[in-house]
Every structure is written in C-alpha cells, then in structure tokens.
C-alpha cells in the first residue's frame with residue numbers, strides 16, 4: 268500500500284498511503300496552531316505557506332536520516348530494496364540482519380548523527396536569517412527545521428529496539444555477550460519497558476494535564492512496543508532457521524501429475540484425495556509446471572474432460588522455485604512475499620521435492636521449543 272516516487276542511490280523511495288493523511292494533518296496543525304503561536308500577527312496565507320514548507324522540511328529530514336542508514340548498508344553490500352515514508356517517519360527496508368556488532372553500531376548511529384548535523388545546518392542559517400531581519404515566512408521554517416531535526420535525532424536515540432538507540436544498545440550487549448539473540452532479547456525488553464513508561468506517562472498527562480499531549484505519549488509508547496515485539500519475533504525466526512537449507516526439511520515424496528492427465532482426472536484423484544492446493548506437473552523427472560486449484564477454477568467445468576494438465580498449468584519458467592542448497596530463510600521470504608503456499612524444489616531442472624509454508628512453520632516451532640527461552 269505505497270506509491271513509488273523515485274530512486275536515490277538505486278534505492279526506491281515510496282510513500283505509504285498513510286503518509287498523505289499525515290502530511291495534510293501536520294501541515295494544518297503547523298498552519299493553524301504552531302505557527303500562529305510562535306509568530307503571532309501574520310496573515311493566514313503566510314501561516315499556510317510556512318506550514319506547508321515546514322511539512323516538506325519534516326519529511327525531507329526523515330528521508331535524509333533514512334538515506335544515511337541506507338548509505339552504510341549499501342557500502343557493506345547489504346541490499347536495500349526500498350525506503351518507505353509513512354505515518355511516523357521512515358522505514359528503511361534492510362533484508363539482512365547485520366552480521367557484526369561494530370557495523371550495526373555504525374549503521375544505527377549514522378541516522379541520528381545525520382539528523383543532528385542537519386539540525387546544526389538549519390540552526391546556523393536560521394541565526395543568520397534572524398540577524399539580517401528576513402521575514403517570518405523564511406525564518407519560521409528554518410527555525411522549525413533545526414528544532415525538528417534535533418527532535419528526530421533525539422527521538423531515534425531512545426534505547427528501544429528496533430529504533431536506532433535500541434540498535435546501538437543491542438550492538439553493545441552483542442559485543443559484550445557475543446550472542447546476537449540474547450542481545451536482541453535484552454534490547455527488546457528495554458524497548459518494552461520504555462514503551463510502558465511512555466504509556467503510563469501519557470495516562471498521567473490525560474488525567475492531570477491535557478488529553479492531546481497524553482494521547483501522543485500513549486501513541487508513541489504503543490509504536491515502540493509493537494516495533495519491539497515484531498523485531499524480536501523476526502530475530503528469533505531467522506535465528507531458528509539459520510544454517511537450515513531447503514533440502515533438509517523439504518518433502519521428498521511428492522504426488523506429481525503427468526502432463527497429459529485430464530483436468531477431471533486431476534480433480535478426482537488429486538485435489539479431492541490429497542489436501543494440497545497445487546501439484547507439480549512432471550515428465551521424466553523434469554518439472555514442467557504447477558497445477559493449482561486457481562488454474563482449475565479459471566476454466567469452465569464442462570471443459571474439464573477435454574483439457575489436459577499441460578493446457579492450463581502455470582509453466583515452469585513462470586514459477587517461483589527454490590533449490591535444495593538455498594537457505595530456508597530465503598525460501599520463506601519468497602513464500603511470504605508472494606503469498607504462496609508451496610515452492611517446487613528443483614535441481615538441474617529435475618523436481619526433487621516441495622517445500623511448503625507449514626514445513627517452515629514446523630521447523631521454527633520445533634527449533635524454538637528445543638532451544639528454549641534463553
């Protein structure tokens with residue numbers, strides 16, 4: 268649910284649909300509340316222009332921050348498919364967990380450091396602008412620029428994983444304990460504790476001060492909490508799957524279909540009999556394609572007798588496939604990204620097995636139960 272708007276350093280920049288709502292919201296808060304409060308006595312037009320420009324500055328600053336993380340990731344050879352700007356700021360999609368704590372430290376620190384640098388630049392220009400008495404329409408966005416970047420840098424340094432500060436904390440524990448999962452667990456716990464502090468403080472504000480300011484703290488607390496939970500889960504999953512290849516857990520005895528089998532035959536003897544949503548079409552051991560319930564549903568029932576598997580299957584070239592040597596983590600990513608149930612496992616064009624989402628879930632469950640909670 269996001270819109271691509273361009274590419275920087277080869278990385279796609281996207282706007283999440285919530286971004287548009289937040290952009291309008293922030294512009295109007297700035298134009299009707301913040302700017303009139305900071306710079307009284309100006310016209311409505313000036314407030315809306317400064318509000319709009321300041322909104323642009325806010326989101327460019329978030330992008331600037333994310334680009335610094337991206338730069339370090341790319342330099343290390345870690346692929347970054349896209350950066351998405353959304354409700355609370357930006358998310359840089361980094362597909363791999365960093366492999367050593369020193370690098371994680373550097374990459375995490377790059378963001379807040381870039382925000383503080385930008386704050387300094389805005390601050391200096393603002394000081395000059397004030398000195399030479401430039402009009403409020405220029406001074407106000409500059410003032411907002413250094414403030415918001417200082418806030419961005421500071422907010423991201425909150426030691427709550429997966430925020431930058433939490434990543435710095437994790438890298439520190441990781442370095443000391445030499446165990447990434449333990450470090451992630453501790454950094455996530457810290458994040459959770461901080462999220463509760465925010466939520467309680469928000470409730471306190473609602474009771475004794477104001478509803479809106481309290482709501483902000485609760486929202487931020489909730490945001491930190493869900494981030495901590497999600498990334499802890501992700502780390503545990505990738506840890507459970509590390510070192511496991513597709514060949515280790517795939518199903519080797521596969522029910523296959525011959526290409527000349529009629530559709531009614533397939534429905535009768537395969538779809539009704541076995542509880543799978545798709546079967547590989549195989550000839551002399553070679554994978555020709557896959558026939559799924561979707562393929563069958565697309566043709567009228569009257570034609571099931573005359574049509575053959577090869578006529579309506581998804582051909583092998585169009586299929587997402589995997590190999591026995593591929594890490595299960597990568598296969599799992601393919602499954603969840605495309606929302607498919609199973610992948611054919613192919614070696615030298617021969618079908619050697621099938622790996623399904625439930626195969627992967629099973630190994631995650633077994634591994635985490637055996638290793639237990641550390």
Ligand SMILES: [Zn+2]
Pocket residue numbers: 332333336378379423431
């Ligand atoms: Zn950051």
